[in-house]
Amino acid sequence: MKFTGTEKYVATDDLQMAVNAAIGIQRPLLIKGEPGTGKTMLAEEIAQGLGTRLITWHIKSTTKAQQGLYEYDAVSRLRDSQLGDDRVHDIGNYIVKGKLWEAFEADEQVVLLIDEIDKADIEFPNDLLQELDRMSFYVYETQQEVKAKQRPIVVITSNNEKELPDAFLRRCFFHYIAFPEHETMKEIVDVHFPGVQQELVRNALEIFFDVRKIPGLKKKPSTSELIDWLKLLMADELSAKALQEGDTSSALPPLYGALVKNEQDVHLLQKLAFMARRRA
Missing domain, CATH: 3.40.50.300 (P-loop containing nucleotide triphosphate hydrolases)
Structure with missing residues (x-):
């Protein structure tokens, strides 16, 4: 076997x-x-x-x-x-x-x-x-x-x-x-949340991998944090809607506390969001 x-x-x-x-x-x-x-x-x-x-x-x-x-x-x-x-x-x-x-x-x-x-x-x-x-x-x-x-x-x-x-x-x-690539991560999400709205998953994965790419991040969000974040987004329809319709480059992700686990990384995200708003 x-x-x-x-x-x-x-x-x-x-x-x-x-x-x-x-x-x-x-x-x-x-x-x-x-x-x-x-x-x-x-x-x-x-x-x-x-x-x-x-x-x-x-x-x-x-x-x-x-x-x-x-x-x-x-x-x-x-x-x-x-x-x-x-x-x-x-x-x-x-x-x-x-x-x-x-x-x-x-x-x-x-x-x-x-x-x-x-x-x-x-x-x-x-x-x-x-x-x-x-x-x-x-x-x-x-x-x-x-x-x-x-x-x-x-x-x-x-x-x-x-x-x-x-x-x-x-x-x-x-x-x-190795950390899962985009397609593998999508399979993992589908296993945990069968029938989840694909547009939500697509946007969430885009933000998730963008956050992981940020230089200087003390703790990159992991698979378990992505699953927790998606669970919260599905429970909070307003956050899910903001994620799907909003300009994610100019603001912190909704319910970002599920992804980011220390104050240093929160301050870094806030700084990047502030700089993005100034450039807009």
């Missing part, structure tokens, strides 16, 4: 090839790209497209690799021993399984998403090398080896906040999700 995208996710030929290649050679698929380009959603849609379960491990700055395997809850065991609880005689009662353990013990092949790996400490990826390579790990407290029943499909996302170690990169199949 191969991944070909889903009804809700437009996957380019290059992306489909990357997903199926990573599955074929049994390597983790490392996905990079601008925030909002659908990296996390890709793992969800791979699971849906292949008809399997998704297990998600969201990484934070404080996350340690060991937490993905298991954690030993020594505090609870100490408390139970003080209360005379019989559970203390079995140390296995205090082993908390992590997301990798959950994926390894699944009877069927699952999709394991390690989301935003670059948020963690620089040593985090290297600490998972052996487990992801061998698909097994050892639980020292119970002297138990956990092996994957079915090798999970591992998808790892990164926003490029930190450089990942070379040793880790060598073990991954890498794909960069």
